[in-house]
Amino acid sequence: MDALKRFGISLPAGLLNRFDREITEKGYQNRSEAFRDLIRQYLVKRDLDKNEEIVGVLSLVYDHHVPSLSNHLNDLQHNYHEHILSNTHIHLDHQNCLEVIILKGRYSDVKRLSDRIIGTRGVKHGDLSFTSTGKNLTGV
Amino acid sequence: MDALKRFGISLPAGLLNRFDREITEKGYQNRSEAFRDLIRQYLVKRDLDKNEEIVGVLSLVYDHHVPSLSNHLNDLQHNYHEHILSNTHIHLDHQNCLEVIILKGRYSDVKRLSDRIIGTRGVKHGDLSFTSTGKNLTGV
Amino acid sequence: MDALKRFGISLPAGLLNRFDREITEKGYQNRSEAFRDLIRQYLVKRDLDKNEEIVGVLSLVYDHHVPSLSNHLNDLQHNYHEHILSNTHIHLDHQNCLEVIILKGRYSDVKRLSDRIIGTRGVKHGDLSFTSTGKNLTGV
Amino acid sequence: MDALKRFGISLPAGLLNRFDREITEKGYQNRSEAFRDLIRQYLVKRDLDKNEEIVGVLSLVYDHHVPSLSNHLNDLQHNYHEHILSNTHIHLDHQNCLEVIILKGRYSDVKRLSDRIIGTRGVKHGDLSFTSTGKNLTGV
Numbered sequence: 001m002d003a004l005k006r007f008g009i010s011l012p013a014g015l016l017n018r019f020d021r022e023i024t025e026k027g028y029q030n031r032s033e034a035f036r037d038l039i040r041q042y043l044v045k046r047d048l049d050k051n052e053e054i055v056g057v058l059s060l061v062y063d064h065h066v067p068s069l070s071n072h073l074n075d076l077q078h079n080y081h082e083h084i085l086s087n088t089h090i091h092l093d094h095q096n097c098l099e100v101i102i103l104k105g106r107y108s109d110v111k112r113l114s115d116r117i118i119g120t121r122g123v124k125h126g127d128l129s130f131t132s133t134g135k136n137l138t139g140v
Numbered sequence: 141m142d143a144l145k146r147f148g149i150s151l152p153a154g155l156l157n158r159f160d161r162e163i164t165e166k167g168y169q170n171r172s173e174a175f176r177d178l179i180r181q182y183l184v185k186r187d188l189d190k191n192e193e194i195v196g197v198l199s200l201v202y203d204h205h206v207p208s209l210s211n212h213l214n215d216l217q218h219n220y221h222e223h224i225l226s227n228t229h230i231h232l233d234h235q236n237c238l239e240v241i242i243l244k245g246r247y248s249d250v251k252r253l254s255d256r257i258i259g260t261r262g263v264k265h266g267d268l269s270f271t272s273t274g275k276n277l278t279g280v
Numbered sequence: 281m282d283a284l285k286r287f288g289i290s291l292p293a294g295l296l297n298r299f300d301r302e303i304t305e306k307g308y309q310n311r312s313e314a315f316r317d318l319i320r321q322y323l324v325k326r327d328l329d330k331n332e333e334i335v336g337v338l339s340l341v342y343d344h345h346v347p348s349l350s351n352h353l354n355d356l357q358h359n360y361h362e363h364i365l366s367n368t369h370i371h372l373d374h375q376n377c378l379e380v381i382i383l384k385g386r387y388s389d390v391k392r393l394s395d396r397i398i399g400t401r402g403v404k405h406g407d408l409s410f411t412s413t414g415k416n417l418t419g420v
Numbered sequence: 421m422d423a424l425k426r427f428g429i430s431l432p433a434g435l436l437n438r439f440d441r442e443i444t445e446k447g448y449q450n451r452s453e454a455f456r457d458l459i460r461q462y463l464v465k466r467d468l469d470k471n472e473e474i475v476g477v478l479s480l481v482y483d484h485h486v487p488s489l490s491n492h493l494n495d496l497q498h499n500y501h502e503h504i505l506s507n508t509h510i511h512l513d514h515q516n517c518l519e520v521i522i523l524k525g526r527y528s529d530v531k532r533l534s535d536r537i538i539g540t541r542g543v544k545h546g547d548l549s550f551t552s553t554g555k556n557l558t559g560v
Contacts, residue, residue, distance in 0.1 A: 002292035009289065009312045011319070012282035018416060019319050022326050027259045032289045037258070038318040039291070039299050040265045046302050055232070057240055059197045059271040088228045090242060092195070096274025100197055100240060102230060118177070119167045124277045125180045129269035131199040134236025136298060137264045142432035149429065149452045151459070152422035158556060159459050162466050172429045178458040179431070179439050186442050276438060307539045317538070320545045335512070337479045337520055339551040368508045370522060372475070376554025380477055380520060382510060398457075399447045404557045405460045409549035411479040414516025417544045 044132045048107050052136065055085075056103040056110040058117060059127045064097045066122035073120060077101065080113050096124075104133065184272045188247050195225075195271045196243040196250035198257060204237045206262035213260060217241065220253050236264075244273065324412045328387050335365075335411045336383040336390040338397060344377045346402035353400065357381065360393050376404075384413065464552045468527050472556065475505075476523040476530040478537065479547045484517045486542035493540060497521065500533050516544075524553065 011019075023034040047054050062069055077084050083105045090098040101117070103110045111128070118126030151159075163174040187194050202209055217224050223245045230238040241257070243250045251268070258266030291299075303314040327334050342349055357364050363385045370378040381397070383390045391408070398406030431439075443454040467474050482489055497504050503525045510518040521537070523530045531548070538546030 002294045004290040005293045005296050006288050006290045007296070007311075008286050009315050010284040010286045011312070011316060013285045014282045015316065015319060015323075015417065016285050016287070018323060022323065026326075027256055029261060031287075032291070033259075033261055035289050035315070036264075036291060036295065038322060039295060042318060043295075043298060043302060044265055044267075046306075055199070055201075055238060057197055057199045057267075057269065059195070059269060061195075061272050061274045061277065063274075085230050085238075086228055088226055088240070088242070090225050092274050096277075098195060098225075098242065098271065098274070100228070100242060102228065102238065102240060116167055119173075121169060121173055124176075124274065125184055125272050127184075127197075127269050127271050129197065129199060129267050131238065131267050132201050132265050134201045134203075134232045134238070134264065137201065137236075137295060142434045144430040145433045145436050146428050146430045147436070147451075148426050149455050150424040150426045151452070151456060153425045154422045155456065155459060155463075155557065156425050156427070158463060162463065171427075172431070175429050175455070176431060176435065178462060179435060182458060183435075183438060183442065186446075277435065307536055309541060313539075313541055316544075324545055324547075335479070335481075335518060337477055337547075337549065339475070339477045339549060341475075341552050341554045341557065343554075365510050365518075366508055368506055368520070368522065370505050372554050376557075378475060378505075378522065378551065378554070380508070380522060382508065382518065382520060396447055399453075401449060401453055404456075404554065405464055405552050407464075407477075407549050407551050409477065409479060409547050411518065411547050412481050412545050414481045414483075414512045414518070414544065417481065417516075 040132070040137050043136055044130065047132060047136055048130055051107045053105060053133055054107050054110065055131045055133055056105075056114060057129050057131065058101045058103060058114045059125075059129075060099045060101070060117065060123050061092070061125045062097055062099070062123045063095055064091075065095065069120065069122040070097075073099065073117065076117055076120070083109060083113055180272070180277050183276055184270065187272060187276060188270055191247045192276065193245060193273055194247050194250065195273055196245075196254060197269050197271065198241045198243060198254050199265075199267045199269075200239045200241070200257065200263050201232070201265045202237055202239070202263045203235055204231075205235065209260065209262040210237075213239065213257065216257055216260070223249060223253055320412070320417050323416055324410065327412060327416060328410055331387045332416065333385060333413055334387050334390065335413055336385075336394060337409050337411065338381045338383060338394050339405075339407045339409075340379045340381070340397065340403050341372070341405045342377055342379070342403045343375055345375065349400065349402040350377075353379065353397065356397055356400070363389060363393055460552070460557050463556055464550065467552060467556060468550055471527045473525060473553055474527050474530065475551045475553055476525075476534060477549050477551065478521045478523060478534045479545075479549075480519045480521070480537065480543050481512070481545045482517055482519070482543045483515055484511075485515065489540065489542040490517075493519065493537065496537055496540070503529060503533055
């Protein structure tokens, strides 16, 4: 775990007051924790902008009655196994499946692969979100 | 599976041409499939706006050396088990864990619970994305 | 202008180093300025979540040959003049106009009015973005 | 104005029913208008992804008491006048100004210039949104 470094910053009193009110309301236990969160969110956005290695989380909803869709998704994932970390399958109801695929790679590669998967006939909805590999967010 | 209904729509020729070019480039095999995707994305956005029941996919990156964090996250999830469908844990590297939690509930409830989890001390990055329960996206 | 308040926060050294690198690359002249920006972005998001009074900036692209569209948009804006601060019209080319309408009001009211305007027949593209009224971002 | 082209698409009956309900609720007068909107939104997203020429709308909130800020913003805009179409200034209250700057250029250029402007000391909040130049959205 990384050593903590303490330093000072200056904020207008009114801005700081409102920030403290909001983060308390949101459930933060102290100001440094809230600052760390803001910084990390900023760094994750920078990773995306700079096409760094990131983690993508792809959610797919599909009808499990569509013939051969699940095999086809499976094949696709095996072809790109170097980018795919895991796969969770949820039976939403009699008809609908949710599949959450965790991908890792440069932003552009993850995006392209994800687009291909979402474009598969029979996929009803797909959404790709992003987080960090953790490497660029050292410390706690 | 839902019966298909065929109907006509009118589009300016230039707009339709560009649309066809783009969806081919994106890998769609036919126009109807691309239309279905656009419609479903629209309906998922409407579900969020109207606070309907949705599926949330929450990605968390955290340091597994932080004492008791993983127990704390576990407790939180058990307290809200009626909203939590599953939990996937990935060992990103020696230090970093990725946890992807799948939640279900009205948009506002999923958002509130997710904010609480992201706000936990030790969580480095959290991101919540949304998809459908499938119920409002009938047919293939 | 608000008095500045100086206080200390603790960050893991590695996280702080990367943050400093990124903000320098992005053109910030010092750390406090970058922190102020992050805080204000956070507060604007909170304003939206809490349905506070905000400023909306609505961009519309439309074809100025569509009969009576511009009159219709004009009428709509007059009916809701208490929410509309200004209106900028740009002649993009022979065919296309851009109209940027600045709105003010609670988030839900601005969103509803904006949806109505975007839904007007002949509007080719509409996008609504948000900023602060400034009141909740006191100080520099 | 572009000639209309009529063609048929197939949708599952349940999906089409829900779509019709939602667009009626949203104020659309017919299905084709709603389809055109979805297609244009899709094309604008593609323009961004492919770094095409787009229109950016940059909203800035700043304190007009900050010495020389408004001159500095003015200079910046003149240096990049080939990307700047217009500038609207709103007096939000005694302290706060809103400036909405309309930019045109390739996505990456507009983003970079916008980042520089938002990073100016004294700017409290900046938000960049995007729309089309209209050229890629031919027809009504």
